[in-house]
Amino acid sequence: MTGGATGGAAGGATGATPAAGVALRPMRWWDMDAVIALEHDLFPEDAWSRGMFWSELADTRHPGATRTYVVAEEAATGRLAGYAGLAAVAGTGDVQTIAVARDHWGTGLGARLLTALLRAATAAECHEVLLEVRVDNARAQRLYRRFGFEPIGLRKGYYQPGNADALVMRLADPAAAPAHDPVVAPAHDPAAAPAHDPAADPGDRADPADPADPTATAPAPDTARPEPSEEKHG
Numbered sequence: 001m002t003g004g005a006t007g008g009a010a011g012g013a014t015g016a017t018p019a020a021g022v023a024l025r026p027m028r029w030w031d032m033d034a035v036i037a038l039e040h041d042l043f044p045e046d047a048w049s050r051g052m053f054w055s056e057l058a059d060t061r062h063p064g065a066t067r068t069y070v071v072a073e074e075a076a077t078g079r080l081a082g083y084a085g086l087a088a089v090a091g092t093g094d095v096q097t098i099a100v101a102r103d104h105w106g107t108g109l110g111a112r113l114l115t116a117l118l119r120a121a122t123a124a125e126c127h128e129v130l131l132e133v134r135v136d137n138a139r140a141q142r143l144y145r146r147f148g149f150e151p152i153g154l155r156k157g158y159y160q161p162g163n164a165d166a167l168v169m170r171l172a173d174p175a176a177a178p179a180h181d182p183v184v185a186p187a188h189d190p191a192a193a194p195a196h197d198p199a200a201d202p203g204d205r206a207d208p209a210d211p212a213d214p215t216a217t218a219p220a221p222d223t224a225r226p227e228p229s230e231e232k233h234g
Contacts, residue, residue, distance in 0.1 A: 022081050022109060024116055027057060027069035034080035035071070038099055045161060048097075056085060056096065067096070068120035072109055084113035086120050086129075093121035093129035093174060110143060118147070121174040129174045132166035134159060144169050147177045 027035070032053060039047045059067040066089050072082040081104045085096035095117055100110045121129050132155060133140045149169040158166030171177060 021075045022072050023075055024070050024072050027071045027083060031071050031080060035083055038101060042099055070116050082109050082113055084117055086117040088121055088124035088126050091127050093126035095131035114147060115179050118174040118177045126174055129171040131169050132158060133169060135165045135167050
């Protein structure tokens with residue numbers, strides 16, 4: 001399930017401008033370098049490995065696919081501004097990750113990414129969507145509550161190596177959740193994909209299999225993700 005949430009995506013009160021000029025589209029292999037760069041910037045202690053992302057992405061493009069992954073891309077530069085992932089199995093959706101680049105916190109991009117995941121859950125005929133979020137990540141929790149998620153339990157020591165507890169939250173009807181105009185466009189051709197400079201892509205995200213917040217001193221980003229051992233192969 002999911003982890004935490006990153007800074008501005010939840011509230012929209014940081015003074016940042018709306019996420020204009022940012023388009024959502026399916027995640028593809030050529031996004032991996034930029035995704036990994038955001039991952040390590042936002043979750044330095046327990047960042048997903050490249051192999052974990054490849055494993056998730058491999059389950060997105062076949063008839064029996066159980067994963068949906070999208071990225072947010074700046075139209076003017078091609079720079080990755082965020083990404084998100086969902087697992088949908090046997091009628092239950094699981095928010096795997098939501099990540100928003102730091103300079104896009106407070107623009108509503110996190111809400112757009114979550115909306116895209118909930119639409120994917122609805123398309124997969126999920127009757128519920130679950131996620132985990134750090135108990136100390138109030139900002140992310142506000143975002144999820146706004147969409148109708150309610151706390152249903154606690155997982156002690158869920159986030160490692162910090163041994164932080166996770167609040168388990170559930171949305172009973174993803175089809176009824178408020179929409180935030182995600183508009184997921186088709187993936188473009190790799191030959192036309194702009195080159196990404198990972199070092200220039202500071203970001204903020206969540207975890208599908210290995211959730212955690214970037215640091216204890218920095219504002220919690222609007223993201224979420226599950227534990228790889230429990231969620232990635234379930």
